[in-house]
Amino acid sequence: MSLGAKKLSPDIITAPLTALILRLMKPAPPLLRFLLLGVSLSIVCLQSSRGDEIPTDSVPRYRAIVTDVKPFPRENFTQGLEISEGELYVSSGLYGKSAVRVYDWANMTRAREAALAPQFFAEGLTRIDDKLYLLTWREGRLLVLDPLSLEIQAAMGYQGEGWGLAHHDQSLWLSDGSQRLIRLDLSKSLSQDHSQDALQQSKAARNTPTVTIIDVTLEGKPLKRLNELEWVEGELWANIWQTDTIARIDPDSGQVVGLIDASNLLSPEDRLRDTDVLNGIARDPETGKIWVTGKRWPKIFQIILEPTD
Numbered sequence: 001m002s003l004g005a006k007k008l009s010p011d012i013i014t015a016p017l018t019a020l021i022l023r024l025m026k027p028a029p030p031l032l033r034f035l036l037l038g039v040s041l042s043i044v045c046l047q048s049s050r051g052d053e054i055p056t057d058s059v060p061r062y063r064a065i066v067t068d069v070k071p072f073p074r075e076n077f078t079q080g081l082e083i084s085e086g087e088l089y090v091s092s093g094l095y096g097k098s099a100v101r102v103y104d105w106a107n108m109t110r111a112r113e114a115a116l117a118p119q120f121f122a123e124g125l126t127r128i129d130d131k132l133y134l135l136t137w138r139e140g141r142l143l144v145l146d147p148l149s150l151e152i153q154a155a156m157g158y159q160g161e162g163w164g165l166a167h168h169d170q171s172l173w174l175s176d177g178s179q180r181l182i183r184l185d186l187s188k189s190l191s192q193d194h195s196q197d198a199l200q201q202s203k204a205a206r207n208t209p210t211v212t213i214i215d216v217t218l219e220g221k222p223l224k225r226l227n228e229l230e231w232v233e234g235e236l237w238a239n240i241w242q243t244d245t246i247a248r249i250d251p252d253s254g255q256v257v258g259l260i261d262a263s264n265l266l267s268p269e270d271r272l273r274d275t276d277v278l279n280g281i282a283r284d285p286e287t288g289k290i291w292v293t294g295k296r297w298p299k300i301f302q303i304i305l306e307p308t309d
Contacts, residue, residue: 058219061308064246064262064292068302071108074272076101077295080125080134080165080228081280087111088282089147091125091134093295098122100134100150105284114150124165124228126172128186133172135162164238166229173229173236173251179222181229181236181254183212214254216247223247223256230281232290239279246281246292261308262292265301272296 080091088103098116103109116122121137131153132145138161144154164175174182216223216238225241235257236249244265248258262278276295283290293300 059256060258062258062260062305063308064260064265064301064303065306066265066301067304068289070291070300070302072293072297072300073101073108073110074296074298076297077276078228078280078293078297079123079295081230081282081291081293082126083282083284083291084127084147086286089125089127089132090280091122093122093137095119095121100125100132100145102147102150112148112150114145123162124174126165126167128167128170128172133165133167135165135174137162163241164227164229166231166236168231168251173231175226175229175238177225177227177241179216179224179226181214181216181226181238181249181251183214183251185210185212214251216249216254216256218247218256228279228281230283230290232281232283233288237281237290239277239281241279242277244278246278258305260305262303265292265303266294266297266299270298 076090076092077094077097078090079093080089082089083105086105088105088108090101090103092099092101096118098120099113100116100122101113102111104111120139120141120143123135123137125132125134127133127147130147132147132150134143134145136143140157140159142156142158142162143152144156145152161176162174163177166173170185170187172184172186174184176182216226223240225243226247227239227241229239230237232248234251236251237260238247238249239245240247244261244263246260246262247256248260249255250257265278266275274296278292278294280293280295280300281290282292289302290304291300291302
């Protein structure tokens with residue numbers, strides 16, 4: 001497989017593994033080791049090289065160019081962002097203030113909202129069919145909500161921190177603030193029937209999903225602090241916490257295939273005392289357009305990429 005930058009659709013951008021598979025043994029490192037309904041999951045880990053320096057001139061670089069802007073409520077300490085079926089889903093963090101808010105995407109009026117219990121710090125979210133998945137930060141719970149009522153239907157436990165969340169087909173992709181990305185195959189998880197019989201049957205091996213873990217690297221060195229995630233045409237895009245950079249990641253190899261500079265989006269006039277970092281990437285499935293925002297930002301921006309190399 002080529003590890004070079006993949007081409008995206010022209011309306012997004014105009015620009016031109018070997019891995020050792022190991023079975024994780026106990027005691028497991030502090031990864032997101034999932035316990036689905038109390039059942040330990042098997043984990044496949046793709047290891048990569050170590051290091052901390054982040055080179056910035058060895059992969060294609062891009063500048064985010066704004067093509068449209070919508071108002072965005074400043075109340076959102078944005079942790080997760082997703083456009084689905086004409087609505088914008090936002091998870092807003094902080095203890096005692098965490099909530100899920102849903103907006104009509106056409107006019108950005110609020111359609112519904114649900115607050116989380118004060119012990120939960122909301123993190124990334126994503127929707128697959130009739131389920132809305134919501135990570136929590138340090139509480140070890142991946143919540144499953146009804147996207148219409150926003151009521152919690154189920155929960156999955158894990159060890160470690162939860163940061164970003166995205167999906168492709170029936171797989172969830174998670175980040176934990178490190179260089180790791182975790183893929184959880186849901187095709188055999190969370191039985192559609194939540195009866196007691198089904199819960200007992202979930203202990204069977206056939207219902208034990210596989211979790212795949214990859215290390216994200218930039219020129220062979222770990223790219224850490226991966227935060228909010230979005231699946232974009234065969235790539236995973238990730239906010240890098242406390243920066244204005246978005247990484248384009250090959251989900252097969254973990255290699256960074258592009259870096260996006262989004263430092264020009266929010267003007268000084270729009271920054272208040274509590275305005276926080278860039279965080280939140282959403283692809284409109286109807287148009288293929290990419291939208292980004294940040295924590296307590298007053299706007300959400302549609303962007304295309306302009307190569308800077």
